[in-house]
Amino acid sequence: xxxxxxxxxxxxxxxxxxxxxxxxxxxxxxxxxxxxxxxxxxxxxxxxxxxxxxxxxxxxxxxxxxxxxxxxxxxxxxxxxxxxxxxxxxxxxxxxxxxxxxxxxxxxxxxxxxxxxxxxxxxxxxxxxxxxxxxxxxxxxxxxxxxxxxxxxxxxxxxxxxxxxxxxx
Amino acid sequence: xxxxxxxxxxxxxxxxxxxxxxxxxxxxxxxxxxxxxxxxxxxxxxxxxxxxxxxxxxxxxxxxxxxxxxxxxxxxxxxxxxxxxxxxxxxxxxxxxxxxxxxxxxxxxxxxxxxxxxxxxxxxxxxxxxxxxxxxxxxxxxxxxxxxxxxxxxxxxxxxxxxxxxxxx
Numbered sequence: 001x002x003x004x005x006x007x008x009x010x011x012x013x014x015x016x017x018x019x020x021x022x023x024x025x026x027x028x029x030x031x032x033x034x035x036x037x038x039x040x041x042x043x044x045x046x047x048x049x050x051x052x053x054x055x056x057x058x059x060x061x062x063x064x065x066x067x068x069x070x071x072x073x074x075x076x077x078x079x080x081x082x083x084x085x086x087x088x089x090x091x092x093x094x095x096x097x098x099x100x101x102x103x104x105x106x107x108x109x110x111x112x113x114x115x116x117x118x119x120x121x122x123x124x125x126x127x128x129x130x131x132x133x134x135x136x137x138x139x140x141x142x143x144x145x146x147x148x149x150x151x152x153x154x155x156x157x158x159x160x161x162x163x164x165x166x167x168x169x
Numbered sequence: 170x171x172x173x174x175x176x177x178x179x180x181x182x183x184x185x186x187x188x189x190x191x192x193x194x195x196x197x198x199x200x201x202x203x204x205x206x207x208x209x210x211x212x213x214x215x216x217x218x219x220x221x222x223x224x225x226x227x228x229x230x231x232x233x234x235x236x237x238x239x240x241x242x243x244x245x246x247x248x249x250x251x252x253x254x255x256x257x258x259x260x261x262x263x264x265x266x267x268x269x270x271x272x273x274x275x276x277x278x279x280x281x282x283x284x285x286x287x288x289x290x291x292x293x294x295x296x297x298x299x300x301x302x303x304x305x306x307x308x309x310x311x312x313x314x315x316x317x318x319x320x321x322x323x324x325x326x327x328x329x330x331x332x333x334x335x336x337x338x
Contacts, residue, residue, distance in 0.1 A: 010279045012269025013199050013262060017192035019273070023183075030182050034311070034324060035331025045324070085272055087306075091295040093182060094304060095264040097311075100181025103254055104188070108316030110179045111325070115297075116310045123298040126260040128284075128291040132301060135263060135293055137256075141285045142203070142266075147277030155203060155214070156280070162204025 010152055019063040020089070024048060024056045026096070029082075029089055032066065037079035065089065091126075098124040138163065179318055188232040189258070193217060193225045198255065199262055201235065206248035234258065260295075267293040307332065 009015070020026055024046070031045050043053055057080055060066040065086035071079045094113060101109050113122040126135045133139065141163065144156040178184070189195055193215070200214050212222055226249055229235040234255035240248045263282060270278050282291040295304045302308065310332065313325040 011199075012274050012278070012280060013265045014192075014196060014269075015273040016265045016269035017195060022191040023186035026186060027183060030180075034328035035335075036327075088271065089268060090306070091304070092261065092264040092268055094295055095261040096182045096185045099258060099261055100183075100185035102257065104184040105181050105316065109181070109314030110317040110321045111181060111311050112314040113297075113304060113309050114312045116307055119312070122300075122304060122309055124295050124304055125298040126263055126293050127296050127301075128282075129294040130292060132296075135260070135282060135291060137259070138285055140282050140291055142280050143283045143288070145278030145281040147274065148279040152279045158205075159203035166204075 010147075010149055016092075019065060020092075021056065021059050021063075024052065025060055026093070028053075028056055028060060029065065029086065030093055032080065032082050032086065033090060033093065037081055038071075038077075039080075042080075060086070094124050095126065138167065179316075179321055185261075188234060189261075190225065190228050190232075193221065194229055195262070195265070197222075197225055197229060198234065198251075198258055201249065201251050201255065202259060202262065206250055207240075207246075208249075211249075229255070263293050264295065307336065 020029065027046055028042055031042055036042055036045060039050075039053065039057070042048070042057070043050065046053070048056075057066065057068075061068050061080070064083055066080045067083050068078045068080055071077055097111065097113070101112065113124060114120060115122060127133060128135060128140070142156065142159065144153045148156070189198070196215055197211055200211055205211055205214060208219075208222065208226070211217070211226070212219065215222070217225075226235065226237075230237050230249070233252055235249045236252050237247045237249055240246055266280065266282070270281065282293060283289060284291060296302060297304060297309070311325065311328070313322045317325070
């Protein structure tokens, strides 16, 4: 019921979350980006119960983020490979990595993003593709788009009023 | 039990997910960025059961993403406001928004990021802050950091071998 309601929300974030489910799914995606493809590999990496792993893998296949394809015919065995939609999730994962690296790794970074050629450590930041400006408040804000319904428009108007109120001296 | 294991993982993504919990928490954060602060506001926006909302709000307060503070003394009432750590989560939310806008909004965008001055629509992309280069495979990749343990190093070595194998003609 809750799951269904997410997809019905007129919200790209809610619809995204409907696809990635919860954190097991996101950790599976993390591992898929690392080249893991087989059930046993995910199980060993995640220390997850088999029935839970099956459910999450099926969910990610159903949502179109992973593709299930045979790698052995006798016996029949499948592997799970990122689709184009799944690969497109990487910036979300790397944004999570950057946030976690900044705040939750007092012992130092265990994983970082590097230039594949030089090994130089990258510092991930979300910018506007055209202007290159960093996407931060108050320079940028969310606003109702062309397909917003009344509810979304009201919410965005509320948010704008809230920001203007906060900005008052 | 599962929750505990996340924080114990030597992984910034797992530790981030431990904080944001699951998608209710992320939708609460989304609303907090829109200026919602009060229990009733979140409840109306999310159509969530009160006990679930209480649990998620407490979780976000406990994780340091929201601060609970009184806005009325008689009767005593609290509001929930983003902390610096919580505000720092915005790039993750906006990355989710971009992914969802790209793939799951066939009716058009309902929410978009805009320049607060001009209203021009921003196109969010994750780049390396220094070079400005877009963080995409194969130009960039994840690698073991200075604090990686043996398990993380093995995983990164596996991922590297996998990428090199994929890159073969």
